[in-house]
Amino acid sequence: MSIESHSPAPAVQNPTQDIIKDGLWRNNPALVQLLGLCPLLAVSGTVVNALGLGIATLLVLIGSNVAVSLIRNHVQDTVRLPAFVMIIASFTTTAELIMQAYAFELYQILGIFIPLIVTNCIILGRAEGFARKNTVWRSLVDGTMMGIGFMGILLLLGIIREVIGQGTLFAGMELMFGPAAVNWKWVIIPDYSQFLFAVLPPGAFVALGLLIAGKNVIDDRQKQRVQKAVDDQPALSRRVRVTGHIH
Amino acid sequence: MSLMQRSSPHVMGRNTTSRIMLWVIVAALPGLLALSYFYGWGYLINTVICVVSAVLAEAAILMLRKRPVLKTLKDASAVLTGVLLGVTLPPFAPWWIMVIASGFAMVFVKHLYGGLGQNLFNPAMAAFALVLISFPLPMTTSWSTPEAISGEPLPSFSQQLSHNLEWQAYDGITMATPLDHYKTKIKRLTADELAQTPEYVAGPFYGILWVNLAFLLGGLLLLFLKIISWHGPVGLFTGLLVLALPFSADADSAMPVLMHLFAGATVFGAFFIVTDPASSATSNRGKFIFGFGVGILTYCIRTWGNFPDAIAFAVLLMNISAPFIDHYTRPRTYGKPKPVSGYKLPEESP
Amino acid sequence: MSRVDRIWPLPGGIHPPEHKSESNGRPIARLPAPHHVVLPLHQNSGLPAEPMVAIGEQVQRGQLIAKGHHPVSALVHATISGRVTAIEDRPFAHPSGLSVPSIVIESLSDQEAALSPEAVSMAPMRDWATETKERLVSRIQEAGITGLGGAGFPSHIKYLGQRQIHTLIVNGVECEPYITADDRLMREHATDIVTGTQIALKILSASTAFIAIEDNKPEAISAIKAALVAVTDTRIKVKVVPTKYPSGGEKQLVYLLTGREVPSGDIPASLGIVMQNTGTLYAIKEAVVSGTPMTERVVTITGEGTPNPGNYWVTIGTPIQDALAATQVAVTGNRPRVIMGGPMMGYDVDITAPVSKVTNCLLVPSATEFPTAPDPDPCIRCGLCEQACPANLLPQKLFWNAVHHEWEQARLNSLSDCIECGACSWVCPSNIPLVQHYRFAKAEIKREAIETIKADQSRLRFEQRQARLERDAAEKDAKRKARAAEAAKAQAAKAQDTPSTLDASAKDAILASVARAKAKKAASTGPVTQEALENTVVLAQQAVDKTRVKLATAVSDGLPSVEALTGALQKLEKRLADAQSALQSHTETGDAP
Numbered sequence A: 001m002s003i004e005s006h007s008p009a010p011a012v013q014n015p016t017q018d019i020i021k022d023g024l025w026r027n028n029p030a031l032v033q034l035l036g037l038c039p040l041l042a043v044s045g046t047v048v049n050a051l052g053l054g055i056a057t058l059l060v061l062i063g064s065n066v067a068v069s070l071i072r073n074h075v076q077d078t079v080r081l082p083a084f085v086m087i088i089a090s091f092t093t094t095a096e097l098i099m100q101a102y103a104f105e106l107y108q109i110l111g112i113f114i115p116l117i118v119t120n121c122i123i124l125g126r127a128e129g130f131a132r133k134n135t136v137w138r139s140l141v142d143g144t145m146m147g148i149g150f151m152g153i154l155l156l157l158g159i160i161r162e163v164i165g166q167g168t169l170f171a172g173m174e175l176m177f178g179p180a181a182v183n184w185k186w187v188i189i190p191d192y193s194q195f196l197f198a199v200l201p202p203g204a205f206v207a208l209g210l211l212i213a214g215k216n217v218i219d220d221r222q223k224q225r226v227q228k229a230v231d232d233q234p235a236l237s238r239r240v241r242v243t244g245h246i247h
Numbered sequence B: 001m002s003l004m005q006r007s008s009p010h011v012m013g014r015n016t017t018s019r020i021m022l023w024v025i026v027a028a029l030p031g032l033l034a035l036s037y038f039y040g041w042g043y044l045i046n047t048v049i050c051v052v053s054a055v056l057a058e059a060a061i062l063m064l065r066k067r068p069v070l071k072t073l074k075d076a077s078a079v080l081t082g083v084l085l086g087v088t089l090p091p092f093a094p095w096w097i098m099v100i101a102s103g104f105a106m107v108f109v110k111h112l113y114g115g116l117g118q119n120l121f122n123p124a125m126a127a128f129a130l131v132l133i134s135f136p137l138p139m140t141t142s143w144s145t146p147e148a149i150s151g152e153p154l155p156s157f158s159q160q161l162s163h164n165l166e167w168q169a170y171d172g173i174t175m176a177t178p179l180d181h182y183k184t185k186i187k188r189l190t191a192d193e194l195a196q197t198p199e200y201v202a203g204p205f206y207g208i209l210w211v212n213l214a215f216l217l218g219g220l221l222l223l224f225l226k227i228i229s230w231h232g233p234v235g236l237f238t239g240l241l242v243l244a245l246p247f248s249a250d251a252d253s254a255m256p257v258l259m260h261l262f263a264g265a266t267v268f269g270a271f272f273i274v275t276d277p278a279s280s281a282t283s284n285r286g287k288f289i290f291g292f293g294v295g296i297l298t299y300c301i302r303t304w305g306n307f308p309d310a311i312a313f314a315v316l317l318m319n320i321s322a323p324f325i326d327h328y329t330r331p332r333t334y335g336k337p338k339p340v341s342g343y344k345l346p347e348e349s350p
Numbered sequence C: 001m002s003r004v005d006r007i008w009p010l011p012g013g014i015h016p017p018e019h020k021s022e023s024n025g026r027p028i029a030r031l032p033a034p035h036h037v038v039l040p041l042h043q044n045s046g047l048p049a050e051p052m053v054a055i056g057e058q059v060q061r062g063q064l065i066a067k068g069h070h071p072v073s074a075l076v077h078a079t080i081s082g083r084v085t086a087i088e089d090r091p092f093a094h095p096s097g098l099s100v101p102s103i104v105i106e107s108l109s110d111q112e113a114a115l116s117p118e119a120v121s122m123a124p125m126r127d128w129a130t131e132t133k134e135r136l137v138s139r140i141q142e143a144g145i146t147g148l149g150g151a152g153f154p155s156h157i158k159y160l161g162q163r164q165i166h167t168l169i170v171n172g173v174e175c176e177p178y179i180t181a182d183d184r185l186m187r188e189h190a191t192d193i194v195t196g197t198q199i200a201l202k203i204l205s206a207s208t209a210f211i212a213i214e215d216n217k218p219e220a221i222s223a224i225k226a227a228l229v230a231v232t233d234t235r236i237k238v239k240v241v242p243t244k245y246p247s248g249g250e251k252q253l254v255y256l257l258t259g260r261e262v263p264s265g266d267i268p269a270s271l272g273i274v275m276q277n278t279g280t281l282y283a284i285k286e287a288v289v290s291g292t293p294m295t296e297r298v299v300t301i302t303g304e305g306t307p308n309p310g311n312y313w314v315t316i317g318t319p320i321q322d323a324l325a326a327t328q329v330a331v332t333g334n335r336p337r338v339i340m341g342g343p344m345m346g347y348d349v350d351i352t353a354p355v356s357k358v359t360n361c362l363l364v365p366s367a368t369e370f371p372t373a374p375d376p377d378p379c380i381r382c383g384l385c386e387q388a389c390p391a392n393l394l395p396q397k398l399f400w401n402a403v404h405h406e407w408e409q410a411r412l413n414s415l416s417d418c419i420e421c422g423a424c425s426w427v428c429p430s431n432i433p434l435v436q437h438y439r440f441a442k443a444e445i446k447r448e449a450i451e452t453i454k455a456d457q458s459r460l461r462f463e464q465r466q467a468r469l470e471r472d473a474a475e476k477d478a479k480r481k482a483r484a485a486e487a488a489k490a491q492a493a494k495a496q497d498t499p500s501t502l503d504a505s506a507k508d509a510i511l512a513s514v515a516r517a518k519a520k521k522a523a524s525t526g527p528v529t530q531e532a533l534e535n536t537v538v539l540a541q542q543a544v545d546k547t548r549v550k551l552a553t554a555v556s557d558g559l560p561s562v563e564a565l566t567g568a569l570q571k572l573e574k575r576l577a578d579a580q581s582a583l584q585s586h587t588e589t590g591d592a593p
């Protein structure tokens, strides 16, 4: 699977820190692997939508990663994929039922995108590319980090699009957190006439593009800084370093 | 480099990119003036706002991209985009629509793709589509009505200015565009009844016809100066007529052919938008096909789509197909049996 | 309109300012004979000639002074009477600015000149109509006539081709701005050109000749027409073509007049067409009818930097600076800047270089006449270049290919069919130096091609050497074993032998030694012939490869030497095949015993 080729090092050798870094930044599912674009673009119109779907995806991802890792030595290769899909589907159904129970309106807004979590490539990708070959603990960390990484971007998109599209932030939080959250809504620009472009999917594409560009800029800067640090070192110590580390 | 400059050809034609842009701007002026004459100061005010914000936006993105600012601005392409936006946006629309449209055109449509010549989409049309779908309300209710139709005088310059800058709203009569009007009314009325409605007593084309003729004049000037070739415009008219002639014969159910040609942005689109070099096809044959496609799509969207005038969307759709058209209209090289129809991978060396 | 009169309009093309009136108003004047001339042994195309005179020798105008052994090399004649003062490398009017071996002749003092005959010439062939084709062709060769426009290829080659020619096209189009040499020549020597055309028709056994002239030269058209009326030759027709650059390009003119296209990479002869410049035909007529070798030509000297723009008969070999000085151009050091040819396709030359047979124009621009192009703007994809290209290429695509070093795609976009006419650069509103990019790309592609061939060559050599070493080792091994076996046998025989059979053993020994000597002989001659055969193969291989490189160069440059090189290559390949089969059979028979 192509997802694996994105991983900088063989999955099995990742120390926990690397897994965390991968999930949140280096191999971020939304910004680097560009996975799960369909829900990412469709439901990131407001923060509450983004949060709802983000949490649901996170939970499913953690659950499926752990479960897959648990049974990893007991499933035949031939039935591997159906088994994984079954697991993911069960967790998705669970998440859906939980949402129906506690955040029914949000559930209605997110609609088809909740059941569609089953087909989210991030989840199957992690199951296939990571959990299948790693211990339960690692898979748990990976699922959590990937889920948070995905949710983070989803939230960021939600914030950008809600502010630009409607001029508000955290509108409709009551859908999720109950009546107490009604006045969480924060009107940033009063009397804002909607900027529909940001609300519609094309706006999501543009916003995601900008986020990716932003990430690349940060990475480049960092690389330059490292390079500069290396260049600035006195020649002698650099030589020592180089001879000490033969790649 | 000095060697490069010293080899042939030693002479250059006098054509320059900025000359092309400037002439297109000049050619758009009659249309702009006609619009202002019939529909008020709004168009002029809009054009100024658009030009200024387009130039500023281009300067900003150039600095961000670390490109020479003044040299690039001198090619006048930003000004041109500003003018094209100014004549397309509704005259009563608030200033920030202009600013958003111009900024989007320059930053997102033009420079994110690499700047002049690299843009896939026509900046003015993409920006128009952006504000049209983003702000449907102001974009559909900000059209003005000529005095002869509404019976009310057009707003004065200061009234218009303070309206557009949102200091003080002007309560004038605004109306849907003629195309929009016809399209909604013809569902309930016959063509004869429609002619009795107040909007039509001055004639279905009052104003807009002259505007179209003014743009036609500008277009002919460009043709005369060989700044554009006839292929794109003729392609557009052909495409539109191919569908309009058979389908619009019955004036009671469909918009008449003449309205298709002269009551919307057709002429403007044909001479000023379809001929945009960067986002259209390059060969003459390709330009014709490009224009033809725009014509067909325009008719379809106008008739069966949601938007009354469809030049912008038709152009954007054809922009996407331009590389494809280019690929299939490659000329046959002198002395070669048939056009090289695309790139092959280099043959495996044994 | 009948098919014969029809014109097939050229796709593309441009109308740059003509600037012809500066120089075409006055009759062709003759510049005074130069003090010295420089005659390159390496003519523009073709192979270098070898000098037949020594330094200090006295020569006469028209005397043959250098000759090549290859049919493609033209002969070099002395263009003034005088004394050879040097045979050395001199700058040569070529875009590369190279120096090539040249013969320098200095004119004699007046006294000496009075004593010696003025010029040598060949026997005139007044009734050329009764001469044989072969004699006419060799006369053209002997007169040292080369094409007067373009690559300067020896003219007789065109008359030696194997393909059947039905149409001769006389190129009097002269579409480059500024140049009027052909125009003036046609006005003043129309009859001579018509005679030259008739001679060429006879040699080619062609049935039709078209004299193509652009419609901006009405005087030339009427002069030629009048000359035609006088000779009443129905085979020759004047075709007036619309003024447009580059109608005078060889391939463009073929299409314009016949509606047929020269296949990519081929020459007009493949369509049964030969094209000659008017100046060449004039020279042919002079050589045949008057017996004069080609020692001078018409050169347009023009541009804002010349006080007396016009056309001049200039002795070939005159240093450019002397020719300019003779027309009152102020020459200091290497100033002024001089362009040889027109503004569209000409190139800057060293003004100490001599006027050559292809020098149709010396353009001396003033400082402001050809301003350096401003820095290019980005390409706006306007497609103007595409519409201007006479070869129907996609200049703008080729430009991107060149910028991004996509040689393979440039090849697919037919870069090699670009004639470097400059029309695309001229129309480009963004002032992009397109042609310069194409030249760069072509040079890179050629370099890569040559490198691959070279790499192949050295790989082949290495493999052959490796194979030979292995075989040698194997042979040695076999010999050693054979010797050991023999020794063992001898040992055994000795041990077995009784004194009574001494006689027999002596006989044996003698036989053995004879056999050994024989074997030795065989062994000594064997490897030698083997080696020699291998050498032959390697040499033949090298020759083949070299010719291939040359052919590749010629094809990519569109040189007319392609035909000759193809022939040579075939011969060399045959030789290589022979050598290889000889080697093969030798190794087989040599290994058998």
Ligand code: SF4
Binding pocket: C388, C389, C390, C391, C392, C393, C394, C395, C417, C418, C419, C420, C421, C422, C423, C424, C425, C434, C435
């Ligand atoms: S220089 Fe080459 S590409 Fe340009 S117009 Fe001439 S033939 Fe076409």
Ligand code: SF4
Binding pocket: C378, C379, C380, C381, C382, C383, C384, C385, C386, C395, C396, C399, C424, C427, C428, C429, C430, C431, C432, C434
């Ligand atoms: S003429 Fe120049 S700007 Fe126009 S397409 Fe060709 S290269 Fe580009």
